[in-house]
Amino acid sequence: MRVEQPLLDALDSLALEWTLVDHEAVMTVAESAQLHATIPGAHAKNLFLKDAGGQFWLVTAPHDARIDLKALPALIGARKLSFAKADDMERLLGVTPGSVTPLAAMNDGGGQVTVVIDGALAAAARVNVHPLRNSATLGLSGRDLVAFLEQHGHPPRIVDVDARS
Numbered sequence: 001m002r003v004e005q006p007l008l009d010a011l012d013s014l015a016l017e018w019t020l021v022d023h024e025a026v027m028t029v030a031e032s033a034q035l036h037a038t039i040p041g042a043h044a045k046n047l048f049l050k051d052a053g054g055q056f057w058l059v060t061a062p063h064d065a066r067i068d069l070k071a072l073p074a075l076i077g078a079r080k081l082s083f084a085k086a087d088d089m090e091r092l093l094g095v096t097p098g099s100v101t102p103l104a105a106m107n108d109g110g111g112q113v114t115v116v117i118d119g120a121l122a123a124a125a126r127v128n129v130h131p132l133r134n135s136a137t138l139g140l141s142g143r144d145l146v147a148f149l150e151q152h153g154h155p156p157r158i159v160d161v162d163a164r165s
Contacts, residue, residue, distance in 0.1 A: 004131040004138075007103055011140070014151055018140040025135040027098035029063050036063070041126030041139050046100040048089050052079035056092060060102045060129070061118040065162035075159050076116050094132070101130040102145060103138070105154040115149055115156040122146055122158045 002008075004020075011018050021039055026032040029045045036043050043063040050056050057078060061067055069081050086097050093100070094107035105115050121127050124142040131138035140148075149156050 003133050004136070007106065007132055010106060010152070011148065014144075014148060016140060016144040016148060018138055018144070020131060021137045021139075023135060023137065025098070025133075027134060032063070035137065039128055039137050039139065041128050042121055042124040042142075043128045044102075044121055046102065046129070048084045048093070048100050049078075049081045050084040050088070051081050055079075056084055056088065056113040057081065057116060058093070058100070058102060058105065058113050059116045059118075059161060060121060060156075061161045062120055065118065067161055072161060075161060076114075076157055078114075095130075099130050099132060099134040101132060101138075102149060102156070103129060104132060105149055106152040108154065111153055113154070115154045116161065117142075117146065117149075117156040117158055118162060119158050119160045120162070122156070 023035055044060050045063045047059040073079055073081055092108050092113055093104035095104045102115055122142040126139050127142050127145055128137045128139045
């Protein structure tokens with residue numbers, strides 16, 4: 001069974017429309033740039049963060065967004081932010097670095113991770129994210145992404161996180 005099969009089943013159980021494209025593994029936004037021309041829709045990048053109070057945050061923004069980590073706490077209601085450890089990512093989200101996706105919030109049964117989605121992605125006709133692995137891209141509407149997160153106990157905070165806005 002593919003690692004993402006429970007995710008795909010969950011999407012189907014909610015009658016959400018999605019597409020899946022397999023490709024070579026990509027670890028960074030820069031590595032994924034070549035895929036953007038072949039997979040239509042908005043492409044996302046994800047930051048797994050921890051604030052000074054110990055709260056974990058998963059921020060999903062357009063792939064080309066500039067995110068100011070000093071200004072971000074005020075936008076999302078966090079304390080000073082830094083990148084969280086890979087061990088925490090695996091423990092809470094069930095994914096490894098390079099495979100971070102807002103869809104992994106389904107694995108956080110304890111509600112320890114707050115999900116933040118950029119407003120442009122939440123409104124997009126199609127958002128492309130990893131399906132729990134970095135060797136595929138899953139596309140769905142921003143509205144369906146938000147609905148999925150809500151159904152899995154992680155209603156996202158919708159904010160404009162791009163520092164250029």
